[in-house]
Amino acid sequence: MAGPLNYIDLFAGGIGAWSYGLSQCGMRHLVGIELNKQAAEAYRANHGPCLQVDISTVTAETLAPYLQGRRCNVLAASPPCQGFSSQGNRDPADPRNHLYMHVVRLTDALKPDFVLMENVRGLASMKHPATGELYIKTVQAAFAAVGYDSA
Numbered sequence: 001m002a003g004p005l006n007y008i009d010l011f012a013g014g015i016g017a018w019s020y021g022l023s024q025c026g027m028r029h030l031v032g033i034e035l036n037k038q039a040a041e042a043y044r045a046n047h048g049p050c051l052q053v054d055i056s057t058v059t060a061e062t063l064a065p066y067l068q069g070r071r072c073n074v075l076a077a078s079p080p081c082q083g084f085s086s087q088g089n090r091d092p093a094d095p096r097n098h099l100y101m102h103v104v105r106l107t108d109a110l111k112p113d114f115v116l117m118e119n120v121r122g123l124a125s126m127k128h129p130a131t132g133e134l135y136i137k138t139v140q141a142a143f144a145a146v147g148y149d150s151a
Contacts, residue, residue, distance in 0.1 A: 004028045005073035008063065008110070010103055011080065012050060014042030016115065018076035019075060023047070033058055055102040058111040075112040077103040083124035084135065085151035092129045100139050108146035119148060 005027045009019045012032035019029055023072075032050035034040040040052035049066055050057070063072075079102075083094025092098075100117065107115050124136045131138060140150045 010077035014039035
């Protein structure tokens, strides 16, 4: 690949930890996505463009103006983990537990070279309430269904 890699940061947070690390590696920020208004404002001040929107409304078309014909090489995401975390409520039915599916959906739409998704230990130990399967297996299967292997 010639030139710097481009990245999009989903569930970016105010600090934008993925963005900080990726930019320190020489990658080029395209846009962040963050629902929380104060976090989105802080992210913009630190990293640049950030859409303050619900992830469920984001599509490849929404992101096109930020890509400007460039490829998204890396899709980074930190979906909420309160439902899985030992520091949170460890509720298998927490609706935020399914937000990873938007990462999968956008992965399928954008076809990045790499996907970086933060997880917590509870993701590997909690069972999905509908399937009885470990959540980590459910997440891995969702990515595999769109052509991405997890490591």
